[in-house]
Amino acid sequence: MRIAVVGAGGVGGYFGARLAAAGNEVTFVARGRQLEAIRRDGLLVRSPLGEFRVHADAVVPTIADLGPVDVLLVAVKLWDTDDVVAQLRNHVGAGTMVISLQNGVQKDAVLRRELPAEAVAGGVCYISAAIAEPGIVVHNGEMQKLVFGEYGGQDSDRTRTFLDACLKAGIDAEISADIERVIWEKFVFLASISGATSAVRQPIGVVRADPRSRALLGDLMAEVVAVGRAAGVGLDPAFADDRLTFCDSLPATMTSSMHHDLTEGHRLELAWLSGAVADLGEELGVSTPRHRTVADILAPYELGEPDSVDEPIDADTDA
Numbered sequence: 001m002r003i004a005v006v007g008a009g010g011v012g013g014y015f016g017a018r019l020a021a022a023g024n025e026v027t028f029v030a031r032g033r034q035l036e037a038i039r040r041d042g043l044l045v046r047s048p049l050g051e052f053r054v055h056a057d058a059v060v061p062t063i064a065d066l067g068p069v070d071v072l073l074v075a076v077k078l079w080d081t082d083d084v085v086a087q088l089r090n091h092v093g094a095g096t097m098v099i100s101l102q103n104g105v106q107k108d109a110v111l112r113r114e115l116p117a118e119a120v121a122g123g124v125c126y127i128s129a130a131i132a133e134p135g136i137v138v139h140n141g142e143m144q145k146l147v148f149g150e151y152g153g154q155d156s157d158r159t160r161t162f163l164d165a166c167l168k169a170g171i172d173a174e175i176s177a178d179i180e181r182v183i184w185e186k187f188v189f190l191a192s193i194s195g196a197t198s199a200v201r202q203p204i205g206v207v208r209a210d211p212r213s214r215a216l217l218g219d220l221m222a223e224v225v226a227v228g229r230a231a232g233v234g235l236d237p238a239f240a241d242d243r244l245t246f247c248d249s250l251p252a253t254m255t256s257s258m259h260h261d262l263t264e265g266h267r268l269e270l271a272w273l274s275g276a277v278a279d280l281g282e283e284l285g286v287s288t289p290r291h292r293t294v295a296d297i298l299a300p301y302e303l304g305e306p307d308s309v310d311e312p313i314d315a316d317t318d319a
């Protein structure tokens with residue numbers, strides 16, 4: 001199968017390398033030091049499921065350099081979506097299925113607005129992975145799953161063919177007939193665990209052990225369920241409780257990619273997570289005070305570590 005992966009980071013690097021190792025014709029679109037390193041040494045994946053290196057036959061700097069592909073996976077951070085979609089506009093032909101593996105509930109609306117809507121299938125990924133250094137992706141834990149499906153829920157040859165390629169590559173994968181609900185279900189968990197672990201600045205084990213931070217996590221989940229239901233998504237009202245209980249089964253050290261980005265001083269996807277919950281809530285008349293507060297508290301970190309204030313704090317200074 002011919003597959004293009006736009007963004008060769010934690011997510012795109014991991015799933016693209018697995019698909020390449022299984023014999024698919026994978027082309028990475030990468031940039032900067034990641035592009036140079038993959039060109040030179042290929043891409044090394046360090047995973048508890050086994051370490052492997054793929055020597056990418058093809059790694060290119062822009063989407064314009066891609067040939068025709070059957071599947072195109074979008075795996076850039078959410079702030080890069082508009083740029084990628086603008087490049088994709090001239091590139092996505094009738095035979096290409098585009099699947100975004102990004103987080104959040106707004107990504108596919110952007111893709112469907114700019115590309116032929118029928119080119120876009122919905123998708124989510126479940127994994128914890130990051131670039132450790134240029135050319136090296138580290139997979140934390142054993143979870144590595146893709147769920148995708150046609151908007152409209154119909155069965156299709158293209159999703160079945162891609163499923164087959166994923167399963168042969170050792171990726172835990174499935175097709176969903178209700179991909180919009182699946183994307184929102186992940187969002188209930190993801191926006192909330194990202195908000196709570198980032199606000200507390202600790203992994204899930206610490207968040208869930210303290211009754212007040214646990215209550216925060218539960219409230220964050222309940223707010224996303226309420227917003228999703230107001231948006232017409234068929235989320236079970238009990239789903240927030242279900243996800244909170246699910247958090248008890250996670251390894252104590254597990255955290256979110258946003259908390260990881262916060263501790264590394266990187267830019268945050270806050271606007272598409274807690275920020276989006278609060279904004280959508282406002283539009284739909286649903287109260288989301290917990291997500292709004294998390295978005296406000298983390299706002300100074302949104303573009304990376306804020307500049308520190310040099311003057312010593314003087315409690316006696318008059319305002």
Ligand SMILES: NC(=O)C1=CN([C@@H]2O[C@H](COP(=O)(O)OP(=O)(O)OC[C@H]3O[C@@H](n4cnc5c(N)ncnc54)[C@H](OP(=O)(O)O)[C@@H]3O)[C@@H](O)[C@H]2O)C=CC1
Nearest residue numbers: 007009010011029030031075076080102103127128129257
């Ligand atoms: N990491 C994780 O564990 C998970 C992440 N996700 C989601 O997946 C998405 C991707 O996250 P993640 O893999 O962590 O991100 P990374 O930052 O690790 O990888 C993204 C890569 O794409 C590159 N890139 C961005 N724009 C372009 C472009 N136009 N052309 C070529 N390369 C480009 C980036 O380069 P540069 O560094 O120069 O910006 C970077 O190397 C996010 O929406 C995230 O929320 C979902 C589940 C788990």
Ligand SMILES: CC(C)(CO)C(=O)C(=O)O
Nearest residue numbers: 125126127128256257258
């Ligand atoms: C919570 C997790 C690891 C699940 O895939 C995730 O998607 C993220 O942190 O971005």
